[in-house]
Amino acid sequence: MSSIPVSWRLELFFKSKKELQERVVPFLKENSITRVNLTNKTKEDQLLECCRIITSAVPSAQICVHYSLKWNYNQSVEQSFQAFADFCATLSEDKQSSMLLVSGGGKKRKLDSVEALQRAAACENIRAAPPIYVAFNPYFPSKADAAEERKRLTRKLDTGLVRGIYLQMGTDMEKLEQGLDFLKDVSRNQHGNPIDLFGSVFLPTKRLLAQMRFRPWNGVFLSEEYLSSVDRARAITTDILAMYSQHGVVPLVESNICTTQELRQCLDLLEARP
Numbered sequence: 001m002s003s004i005p006v007s008w009r010l011e012l013f014f015k016s017k018k019e020l021q022e023r024v025v026p027f028l029k030e031n032s033i034t035r036v037n038l039t040n041k042t043k044e045d046q047l048l049e050c051c052r053i054i055t056s057a058v059p060s061a062q063i064c065v066h067y068s069l070k071w072n073y074n075q076s077v078e079q080s081f082q083a084f085a086d087f088c089a090t091l092s093e094d095k096q097s098s099m100l101l102v103s104g105g106g107k108k109r110k111l112d113s114v115e116a117l118q119r120a121a122a123c124e125n126i127r128a129a130p131p132i133y134v135a136f137n138p139y140f141p142s143k144a145d146a147a148e149e150r151k152r153l154t155r156k157l158d159t160g161l162v163r164g165i166y167l168q169m170g171t172d173m174e175k176l177e178q179g180l181d182f183l184k185d186v187s188r189n190q191h192g193n194p195i196d197l198f199g200s201v202f203l204p205t206k207r208l209l210a211q212m213r214f215r216p217w218n219g220v221f222l223s224e225e226y227l228s229s230v231d232r233a234r235a236i237t238t239d240i241l242a243m244y245s246q247h248g249v250v251p252l253v254e255s256n257i258c259t260t261q262e263l264r265q266c267l268d269l270l271e272a273r274p
Contacts, residue, residue: 007250007251008035008250008251008252008253008270009035009036009037009064009198009250009251009252009253010033010035010036010037010252010253010257011036011037011039011252011253011254011255012024012036012037012038012039013256013258017046017049017050017053020050020053020054021053021057023258024258025053025054025057025058027258028054028057028058028061029057029058031260031263034058034060034061034062035061035062036054036061036062036063036064037063037064037065037066037100037252038050038051038054038063038064038065038066039066040065040066040067040068040071040072040102041068041071042071043071043072045071047065047066047067047087048065048087048090048091051063051065051091051094051097055094055096055097060096061096062096062097062098063094063096063097063098064097064098064099064100064133065091065097065098065099065100066099066100066102067084067087067099067100067101067102068102068103068104069084069101069102069103069104069109069111069112069113069116070103070104070105070109071104072084072087073109073111077110077111077115080109080111081111081116081119084111084116084120085120085123087099088120088129088130088132089129091129091130092129092130094130095130097130098130098131098132098133098163098164099129099130099131099132099133100133100134100135100166101113101116101117101132101133101134102134102135105218105219113134113135113152113156114152114155114156117132117134117155117156117159117161117162118155118159120132120159120161121159121160121161131163131164131196132161132162132163133162133163133164133165133166133196133198134153134156134162134164134165134166135165135166135167135168136149136153136165136166136167136168136179136183137149137167137168137170137219138167138168138170138175138176138178138179138180138182139168139170139171139172139175139176139179139220139221140221141221146175150182153165153186154186157186157187157195162195163195163196164195164196164197164198165183165187165195165196165197165198166198166199166200166252167179167197167198167199167200167249168200168219168220169199169200169201169202169220169222169254170220170221170222171221171222171223171225171226171236171240172221172223173236173239173240173243176240176243177243180197180243180247180249183195183197183247184247196250197247197248197249197250198249198250198251198252199240199244199249199250199251199252200251200252200254201237201240201241201244201251201252201253201254201269202233202237202253202254202255203253203255203257203262203265203266203269204226204230204233204234204237205230205255206230208255209226209227209229209230209233212227213227223236234269237269238269238272241269241270241272251270253266253270
């Protein structure tokens with residue numbers, strides 16, 4: 001396969017460390033993929049161990065490790081925050097790793113991403129942690145929910161700890177453009193440095209569209225037009241990628257890419273322009 005462009009990231013999908021070692025890591029090595037995201041979707045996820053497995057096989061890997069405060073909640077706010085601080089300290093040993101800090105879906109715990117960052121701002125050891133990124137969803141249909149999302153992001157940025165922002169996947173182009181304009185206004189950290197921006201996209205397939213129609217992901221707002229066919233979904237994705245490019249947003253592919261054919265389709269989509 002031809003050389004892989006560096007201006008995108010791939011979210012990894014696997015159900016066990018064995019699958020990570022036997023299927024995912026060889027695929028990354030074979031295709032020279034180094035910029036990956038490691039998700040946190042259950043209490044049992046062994047994030048640091050999985051990170052070590054990847055970096056030991058792919059030393060140049062730049063891993064963004066997702067950390068869910070919901071799944072890592074431990075009895076009390078204080079114990080949960082200490083677990084977060086310990087995780088930051090361990091992850092900081094890998095100078096190429098970063099963290100996406102999220103509250104987690106559903107009802108928020110007493111320690112959410114805003115509270116954790118505000119507490120962390122007073123801790124010198126966490127200030128020396130790897131780059132910390134946060135999530136932002138510009139697609140909420142409700143004006144009240146959209147206003148609350150912007151308020152929460154502003155509070156996160158005010159801590160001075162946020163180095164980057166990951167945008168949720170969605171299909172409302174007007175809301176995306178408004179969200180990107182908002183980020184342009186607010187996304188500078190306390191040192192005056194611009195914030196790195198990343199944006200989610202899917203590789204449209206019949207299976208993905210069926211899943212999103214009948215069991216959509218929490219907080220992912222997809223139009224009927226997008227869900228109507230793979231061709232329409234690809235066309236809308238191309239428009240999203242074009243807007244990402246205009247605003248300096250690095251795409252994060254949130255689809256299970258595990259074959260050479262799927263990777264080729266993914267790269268063709270990333271390289272397409274309307």
